[in-house]
Amino acid sequence: MALFADLHRHLGGAVVPRILWRFLQRSQSEIIDRFAHYGDFEQFYTAPKASLAEYLEIHKLVESTQTTGTLPYFIQRLVRGAYTFENLAYLELRYTPYLRTPATLSQTERLDLMPAVVQCVAAASQVPGYPLLMPQILCLHTHLPYEVNRAMVQLAADCVPTVCAIDVAGGDRAYxxxxxxxxxxxxxxxxxxxxxxxxxxxxxxxCYPDLLPYLMRIGHGIQIPLHYPELLPELAARGQCLEVCPTTYIQTGTLTEIAALRTVFDRCFEAGVDIVICTDNAGLHNVRLPAEYEALLTADVIDFQQLQACQTASFRHAFAWPHAQPPSQVLQDWLRQPSAPAIA
Known part of the structure; x- marks a missing residue:
């Protein structure tokens, strides 16, 4: 039975390197000509980057391959892997639909195609035998015009409950x-x-505190406990949580070691601010959610009790989880029930 939730995963970074490599082979993409062997591609795709800006460039490579014609290939494999290898019951998948439309079209034509992208992702996520609940989060983008971002807000509102929220992504210097x-x-x-x-x-x-009051959750947010702990009481009062993605901070050069997150968790627990542990870009990192848990435990960032608190918080802060309890509690309650009478 799937037990866990991931509230922060990007479609552009969700594709594991082997699956992307096979897609590039089958589609005879020119991208593959840059690499002599799969190992060279995997090294390029998953290697740590010098900065967040350099890290985000890899997203552009994947986004260029994701269209309404190819998205089912990627989404179906994502669902199977998340359910089978990560034990996920719930996954919020975020992306910018505008960037999944042909760049050769006009802005108006691309806006007109965005609803079809949302519908395509929703349809592809229904994989028989893999009951994973996967609502979408639409990402506004710092590099897109105001008119496009406004259209994505309206699209999100028009597509509830398929779409459960909006986000803003892109290089944070542009904010x-x-x-x-x-x-x-x-x-x-x-x-x-x-x-x-x-x-x-x-x-x-x-670090833009003026935007905080408009957010129900904070994507990453680690600089608050690290350098602005005076903001933590405000977060606690609003019931906001941090979506912490441990491997990302190593991949982007934001932190040099996972152990540096100990301060983040300690100060948040002390202030009553929830943390949910997420993958961000599981494919780009070649790391799945259970490995994120293990890395935090191994580095003594958190203990098992704190890990369970984070896992429970992930369902409490999930935007579209339809039940009052996480699946682990449902399973526990079911196991405690008296056995049904045997049939003679």
Missing amino acids: AERLPEFIELFNWARELGLKTTGHLFETRDG
Whole structure:
């Protein structure tokens, strides 16, 4: 029985390297000509990067392969792997639908195609034999025009409950000059009844407290307990949680070792701020959710009791989990029931 939830995973980074390599082979992509062997490709795809900006460039490679024609290939394999190898019952998948439309078309034509992308992802996620609940989060983007981002907010509202929330992604340095714009869009989203999360306080370049009141969850947010712990009481009062993705901070050069997260967890637990442990880009890291748990335990960042608290919090903060309890509690309650009478 699947037991866990991942609240922060990008479609662009969800494809494991072997599956992407096979797709590139079958589609006879020119990308594959850059690598003599699969091992060279895997090294390129999963190697740590010098910065978040360099790390985000890999997303562009994957996004260029994901269209309404190819998305079922990627989504179906994602669902099977998440259910079978990660024990996931619930996965919130986030992406920017505009970036899954042909770049050769006009902006208006691409906007018109976005609903089809959302429908394609939803249909492909229904894989027989793999009962994984996978609502979508639509990502506004720092490198897209205001009109496109506004259209994605409206699309998210039109596609509830298939879409459960909006996010803002892209390089966090670009937030500064457009902060009023994103505050307006997130405020409007809340007025439309949408749930909200956003990439914020991931790096020292992404610290914008003015956007915090408009978010229900905070994508990453590790710089708050590390460098702005005075904000933690506000987070606790709002019931916000941090979506912490341990491997990401090593891959982007934000942290040099997982053990540095000990301060993040300690200060959040002390302040009453929940943390949910996520993968962010499981394929790009070639690391699945159970490995994220193990890395934190091995580095003595958290103990098993704290790990269970984080796992329980992931269902409590899930935007579209339909039950009052996580599946582990449902299973425990069922096992405690008296056995049904045997049939003669």
